[in-house]
Every structure is written in structure tokens, then in C-alpha cells.
Amino acid sequence: MSLKDQMETLLPAIEAELQRVVAQLDRPRMRPYYEMLAYHMGWTGEGAGPEAQGKRIRPLLVLLTTSACGSDWRTALPAAAAVELIHNFSLVHDDIQDTSDLRRGRPTVWKKWNMPQAINTGDGLFVLANLAATELLAHHPAETVLRAARILHETCLDLTRGQFLDMSYETRTDLTVEDYWPMIAAKTAALLSGCCQVGALLGGADESAQESYRSFGNYLGLAFQVQDDFLGIWGDSALTGKSTDSDLVSGKKSFPVLVGLGRGGPFARRWAEGPIRPEETAALAEGLAEEGVKMHTQETADQMNDLAIASLRTADPQGEAGEALFELAQKLIDRKT
């Protein structure tokens, strides 16, 4: 149970560091602005608490990697805060772009305040991420801090590229599974890669080990997204209860959908006829499985996870934190929700 032990130590430290960074925004006259960020981070407002804060996977990856390289994870805390703030900046803007009403079970920032203030809230989280990264200077040489900052900025550029592709895919009808990989590589995998690379850099790993950790993060991100897409069609909440939760209803061009369209069979013909109704999702999910898409999706997620584990073996992480990284990878692929 290395992961559980590690999380018990690391999660409170991550939360404290995030709160310290975001508190910099709080100045005279700025309390209502600070409240918008604190609400989104899950600290204040109705429904505040661990559920509203999310899993903090990205900062965990940073700190576990630094620790697995044999260094003190405390010296990487500003980077851990930075990646979580980057993730949350992208969520706040994503919720506006998708007109999503709920995030982690609570009204989204644009819904609770308004769209203009929500854009500014995302911008504020982003600026705080940049500031946090520069604070690594307390524990690392300036050259290392700049290298870490540059990795994070490149990662953010990828996030905006992935977001561009994701939004432009919504109206396209000519997509194939080949279009899928560049989008999730940029939108999901880039940040996980960046977390592991920065963690390794700050942990003092050499270039080659940094590259292996980066590769671990990348495949972990790809596995995570394909698994997410699997659950979006065959997961419990997609099949039972609110079938409006199914990715088939939202029309999302997820991995199984693009594979199914490529089959050119019954699923592709139904898809071409127009939006899927909630009451059709169970039968369509079953049909996709019969066309072999369910198995292919699961195999693809497993394959990406195997590649992640192989990269992690090459990186050769040490100690409890190293074991926790293997556990974390296994847990992400085994999850049912």
C-alpha cells in the first residue's frame, strides 16, 4: 500500500501549497475575485471539500517522480502547485467552451458568476501557475528553474493546440481514428508527460531518465484517455442510471466512436442518421461491442498502459515513491468510473 501511504503525506502538502499560491491574489478589493478561484479549487462555497477538489493526480505525479529519483519532494512543491493550477485553468475555460453546467458535481464558475468573470478566473489561475514555477528558485539553480518553466510552457502550448483540435473536430464529419491521437496527445497526455519530466528534472535525474519518465507520463495519459472513452460508453454511469451520461448522446468523437465509424457497419450507419437518443445508448453500446469495438478499445488502453509501465521500468524509480508510481498506473487503468 505504498500509494495510499504516499498520498496521506503528499495530498495535504499539495493542498497547503496550492492555497499559499492562490492566496497571493487576495488583496484589498480583490476578495470576490479570490473567491472565484477558491470556489473552483474546491475550498469554499457550497459543496466544498475533497470531492470538489478532484484527485490532484498531476501534482502527485510530480512529487512521486521527484521522490522516486531520490530527492526531497518538498523542493518540487511549487511545480506541483503549478501543474494543478494549469490543469484547473484549462478546466475553467473548457467549461465555458463546452457550456458545461457542472464540474465535480457543482455549478461551474461561468454558471455561478458569469462568462466574462470565468474567463478572467481561468486567466488568474494560469498566471498563478507561472508565478509558482518561478518560486522553485528557493530550492533549485536558476538554470533548472528556467528549464522546468520552459517544459511547463511547452506543455501549455500543447494544451491549447489540443483544445483547438477538440473544438474543431465537433463540426467535422470526416474524422478517422488517426485524427484521435494528435488531439489526446496534446489535450491529455502532454500535461501528464510534463508532470513526470519536471518531477524527474527537479529530482536530479539525468537526461535519459527524464526522457523515460516523460514517456511514462505520455503513455499513461494516452491509456487514461482511451480508458475514459471506454467508460464513456461501457462504464456503469453510461449504461445504467442516467444514460444521458453516455458519450454517444453528447456526440463526442471518442476513440470507440471513431473506430466504430471506421468499421462502416451498423453503428456507422446509425451515427450518420443524426443524434443518438438516450434510450438507444444501451443497444448501440451492445452493437459496437458486437462489431469488436469494445474489445479493441480495451486492448488499446491496456497496450498504452503496458507501454507506460515499460517506460517506468526503464526510468527505474526508487523506494516507496517508485512503488507508488507503479501502483498509480495500475489504478488509473483499473478504475471503473
Added chain:
Amino acid sequence: MSLKDQMETLLPAIEAELQRVVAQLDRPRMRPYYEMLAYHMGWTGEGAGPEAQGKRIRPLLVLLTTSACGSDWRTALPAAAAVELIHNFSLVHDDIQDTSDLRRGRPTVWKKWNMPQAINTGDGLFVLANLAATELLAHHPAETVLRAARILHETCLDLTRGQFLDMSYETRTDLTVEDYWPMIAAKTAALLSGCCQVGALLGGADESAQESYRSFGNYLGLAFQVQDDFLGIWGDSALTGKSTDSDLVSGKKSFPVLVGLGRGGPFARRWAEGPIRPEETAALAEGLAEEGVKMHTQETADQMNDLAIASLRTADPQGEAGEALFELAQKLIDRKT
């Protein structure tokens, strides 16, 4: 004519540097995303050209300051690109927040594409600014680069604070002129301060000179905004032609409006009755002048400009670039549009 000569040298170099930085976004599949940024920067699409690019005042301030400190302005080019990208990121988001249809005479990004893509375009410009700042490493020690990056990040935090205040003021009816200064200090003056401080830092100025340059930028920004507010009511385009251009019609809580409200006279009584119609603006502008508000506004702008000039004298800028900085300050306050 130092300023004109300096601009002839610096503006093409600024434009080339900006184009180099933004080109980093252009990857396979990313051409349409790149086009959104290039359009906003005034390089492509209908109406592209110098008019669409704006005056590039902020990067000019960076380079002139570096040069006036006796250093080669070329070593500050990435910082010049960074401040202009920060300015433009804020404009793209501002146009969404204000639902403005036109920017520099052309359709805004959200109008030409859509709101979700425009949010992402602003985010992309912001990320590129961060990346550009790290490229100062080619010419400066890592410690200096980090210091410059930190100044820029702090400036961006101020921009989002100012934006928050500006948006929250829209619905408030209890504002006084005391509420005006923190808003424009953050929204307008912070970035001009940051430009001058970073330019001085990269130019090798000592702490005290950096502080004087920073102070110059701050007062220049305050003078600029008060003058802008003056022109928004008594400028040519506010009084003649399209009187819908008057700040009185948009209901903007500008400096003269807040001063006028504080007078508690005829203007304040009319304002309390509801929105101003375009056909009323000329008479109301005249009435405000009779209440002494026009003179007070002009005197305040002049006073801020005098403070800017005094700070610049203390900074003691050298050579042609130094003369150009004095000229630039004079030009900003003398402008009629």
C-alpha cells in the same frame, strides 16, 4: 526627431520577433489555429497591415529603455515580444468579455470565428508570451531571465485584478473617483510599468534606476488612461461624427464620469436617471465642462505626465533612445485620438 528614427529601426525588428515567436504554434494540423493568432496580430486576413497591428507602444518602451541604459536593445527582443503578446492576449479576452465587435477597425476574433476558439486564441498568445520570456536566456544570465519573467507574471496578475475590478464596476452605482485609481493602476499602468522595469533590468540598470523607470511607466500609464478618458468625452470622435463613440453612451465609469458624479450637480442627476442617448452627449459634455470636470481631467492627466517626466529624469536615460523616451511621453499626452 529621435523617436521617429528609433521607431524606424525598432518597429520592423519587433514585428519580425513577434512573427518568429507566434510561428512556433504552426505545426501540422494547426494552421487554422495559427491563423487566428496571426489575424489578431494584424498580419493576415482582410484589413491586415500596420493599422491592424496597433502602435506596439509596449515593446517600444522595453527596447528604448534597454537602449537608454546603454545596452544593445537586440538582447531584449524576446521581452519586447512577450509584453506585446501579453497585451494582445488581454485584448482578445477583453473583446469577448465586452462583446466588442470591432478591434482596430476589423471584426474581433470571437466575432470572426466563435467565442470558444477566441478564448483559446487568447490563451495561446499568453503561452507564447511566457515562452518568449524564457528565450532571454540566449543573451542574459538565468537569474536575470527569471527576474524578468517574475516581473511579467506579477504584471499579468495585476492585469487580471484590474479586469476583475473593471467588470465588477459595471453593475455598481456607489463608485467614487477613489475606486478609479486601483482599477487603472492594475489594468493599464501595471503593464507599462513592467515594460520599463524589464527594459531597465535587461539594460543592466541598478535597482534604483530600475525603480525610477518602473515609476516612469506607471505614471505614463495613469496619464495615458486619464487622457484616454478625456478623449472619450471631449475628443473629436466623441463629440462629432459618431457620437455613439462617446464614453457617456457606453456608460463607462471613466475618470470624468466619476468626478462628475462626485460633484452631485446636473450631470450626476442626469446620470442617475438612466442610459445617455447619443443625441444628448454634446450637451452633457458641455455641462460637465461647466461643472469644471473637463479642466480637472486635463489637469490630472498633465499632472500624471509631469510625474512620469520627473521619474524619467531621475532614471537619467542616455543617448538617442533616452531622448526618444521623453518624446514618447510627450506624444502620448498630446495625442488627439
